[in-house]
Amino acid sequence: MNFRLGRLSKSAMTRQRDDALAHEAPTAEVDRAPAGGAAKVKARDVNVFYGDKQALFDVSLDVPEKAVTALIGPSGCGKSTFLRCINRMNDTIPGCRVEGSITLDSQDINDKAVDPVLLRARVGMVFQKPNPFPKTIFENVAYGPRIHGIASSKSELEGLVESSLKRAGLWNEVADRLHQPGTSLSGGQQQRLVIARAIAVSPEVILMDEPCSALDPIATARIEELIDELRSQYCIVIVTHSMAQAARVSQKTGFFHMGKLVEAGPTDEIFTNPRDTRTQDYITGRFG
Amino acid sequence: MNEHIVKSYEDELNALTAECARMGGLTEAQVADALEAVVKRDQQLAGQVVVRDKRLDELETEIERKAIRMIALRQPLANDLRRTVAAMKIANNLERVGDLAKNIAKRSLVLIEAEPMTPLNRSIERMGRLVSSRLKEVLDAYTSNDVDRAVAVWSRDDEVDEHYNSLFRELLTYMMGDPRTITACAHLLFVAKNLERIGDHATNIAEIIHYEITGQEMISERPKTDSLRP
Numbered sequence: 001m002n003f004r005l006g007r008l009s010k011s012a013m014t015r016q017r018d019d020a021l022a023h024e025a026p027t028a029e030v031d032r033a034p035a036g037g038a039a040k041v042k043a044r045d046v047n048v049f050y051g052d053k054q055a056l057f058d059v060s061l062d063v064p065e066k067a068v069t070a071l072i073g074p075s076g077c078g079k080s081t082f083l084r085c086i087n088r089m090n091d092t093i094p095g096c097r098v099e100g101s102i103t104l105d106s107q108d109i110n111d112k113a114v115d116p117v118l119l120r121a122r123v124g125m126v127f128q129k130p131n132p133f134p135k136t137i138f139e140n141v142a143y144g145p146r147i148h149g150i151a152s153s154k155s156e157l158e159g160l161v162e163s164s165l166k167r168a169g170l171w172n173e174v175a176d177r178l179h180q181p182g183t184s185l186s187g188g189q190q191q192r193l194v195i196a197r198a199i200a201v202s203p204e205v206i207l208m209d210e211p212c213s214a215l216d217p218i219a220t221a222r223i224e225e226l227i228d229e230l231r232s233q234y235c236i237v238i239v240t241h242s243m244a245q246a247a248r249v250s251q252k253t254g255f256f257h258m259g260k261l262v263e264a265g266p267t268d269e270i271f272t273n274p275r276d277t278r279t280q281d282y283i284t285g286r287f288g
Numbered sequence: 289m290n291e292h293i294v295k296s297y298e299d300e301l302n303a304l305t306a307e308c309a310r311m312g313g314l315t316e317a318q319v320a321d322a323l324e325a326v327v328k329r330d331q332q333l334a335g336q337v338v339v340r341d342k343r344l345d346e347l348e349t350e351i352e353r354k355a356i357r358m359i360a361l362r363q364p365l366a367n368d369l370r371r372t373v374a375a376m377k378i379a380n381n382l383e384r385v386g387d388l389a390k391n392i393a394k395r396s397l398v399l400i401e402a403e404p405m406t407p408l409n410r411s412i413e414r415m416g417r418l419v420s421s422r423l424k425e426v427l428d429a430y431t432s433n434d435v436d437r438a439v440a441v442w443s444r445d446d447e448v449d450e451h452y453n454s455l456f457r458e459l460l461t462y463m464m465g466d467p468r469t470i471t472a473c474a475h476l477l478f479v480a481k482n483l484e485r486i487g488d489h490a491t492n493i494a495e496i497i498h499y500e501i502t503g504q505e506m507i508s509e510r511p512k513t514d515s516l517r518p
Contacts, residue, residue, distance in 0.1 A: 243363075243365060244363055247365075271366060272365075272366060272369060273503030273504075274366050279366075280366045281290050283365045283366055284292070284364070284365050284366050285297065286292050286293065287290045287291060
């Protein structure tokens with residue numbers, strides 16, 4: 001039985017990885033066997049409150065660098081709330097309180113010394129609906145580098161816009177119409193434009209909140225291909241309702257349910273042999 | 289286990305398992321009848337086994353088709369995925385068992401033409417009974433989702449090997465004692481080998497059930513008796 005050998009060596013690999021990472025700060029029981037590289041973002045006992053209502057309960061999760069981490073779970077489970085903690089987007093919501101620690105390269109992002117605007121340049125975000133600025137394609141991408149003073153000359157800025165659009169896989173489609181409005185592009189192109197805008201400021205982490213849910217299958221495939229390419233350079237966290245998408249694009253998956261992280265681990269294990277029955281019920285489409 | 293939200297998905301998965309169980313029942317009957325054809329020298333029964341094997345081939349194709357359809361249309365995950373793949377693999381093993389039973393039945397037709405060798409027949413019958421009971425046990429484990437029962441079958445594979453090895457020695461003794469028995473003994477040796485292989489398929493099925501239910505492979509070394517020297 002060939003598949004047995006495959007599975008065996010796989011689990012042996014996982015074990016070795018566990019051993020190699022055993023000296024790392026231990027995470028909660030629910031987060032096992034970090035997939036991919038060392039942890040870029042570490043969340044420990046994160047609790048989030050919207051006024052009196054608690055949205056997240058003691059979430060501890062390691063987000064590996066140079067890998068894609070997928071967050072899945074039913075609506076209202078807290079996965080987007082958690083995503084928004086990573087670049088302090090929750091700061092913008094009145095009455096929202098975040099407890100616990102989230103570190104980016106071992107720096108506490110909620111520290112008073114951290115400027116949330118600079119943090120968001122390091123931790124970019126892509127939303128469900130493409131949200132290009134009502135400006136030209138060029139200006140959409142040039143905006144970030146300009147306000148953060150990343151490019152020192154016009155030619156450098158032009159080079160940065162081109163390389164960002166190329167990395168987002170959009171350059172060939174827009175090279176001859178850079179000065180048309182960003183909103184004139186198709187939905188899939190707009191989403192890639194937004195990704196180009198996010199990577200133009202050289203972020204370290206890219207957060208994606210259901211980036212493909214408004215796109216057709218072809219545009220979705222392009223974005224997924226892009227995510228797969230970007231993962232060699234960035235730490236990517238994606239929230240998705242599509243189980244198949246989580247399985248396709250991610251190396252690590254975390255399952256949220258009712259504000260708690262139920263289980264996190266290597267994507268192939270979560271989708272073939274989840275440990276928690278709640279995870280199993282959710283991904284197989286059963287009544288929870 | 290909670291039920292699927294989409295009821296037709298639940299029904300299809302259950303139908304797949306049920307069909308696999310039905311194929312199992314048919315396979316058991318084929319093995320039992322093939323064995324009886326040898327022991328009772330029943331020409332008619334042997335013929336029936338040969339004819340009925342076609343049905344097993346059809347069932348295997350049907351189960352495989354359904355499983356592939358399930359993967360394409362439902363994208364089963366986790367335990368559902370393991371269940372789908374297990375059904376396909378078990379059907380595959382059962383189809384092989386069916387072929388082996390058919391081969392035994394065919395050999396019984398040749399054996400009927402030779403002089404009966406009662407003591408050898410008894411040994412074959414004992415081994416056949418053991419193999420049949422293992423097949424029955426493992427299929428019961430499948431239908432009742434009982435991993436312990438599957439493991440029990442898996443860990444007792446050496447009993448069949450022991451029977452095979454002793455039959456092998458017995459047949460050699462006969463052949464050396466009277467060369468006129470060589471044709472019949474050679475056929476009986478193949479019958480024994482086929483029975484031993486059916487036992488191996490039962491073991492395979494036990495491993496598949498273990499993976500289906502637990503998501504883990506059986507990794508420890510299976511007990512094995514391999515002394516083929518006479």
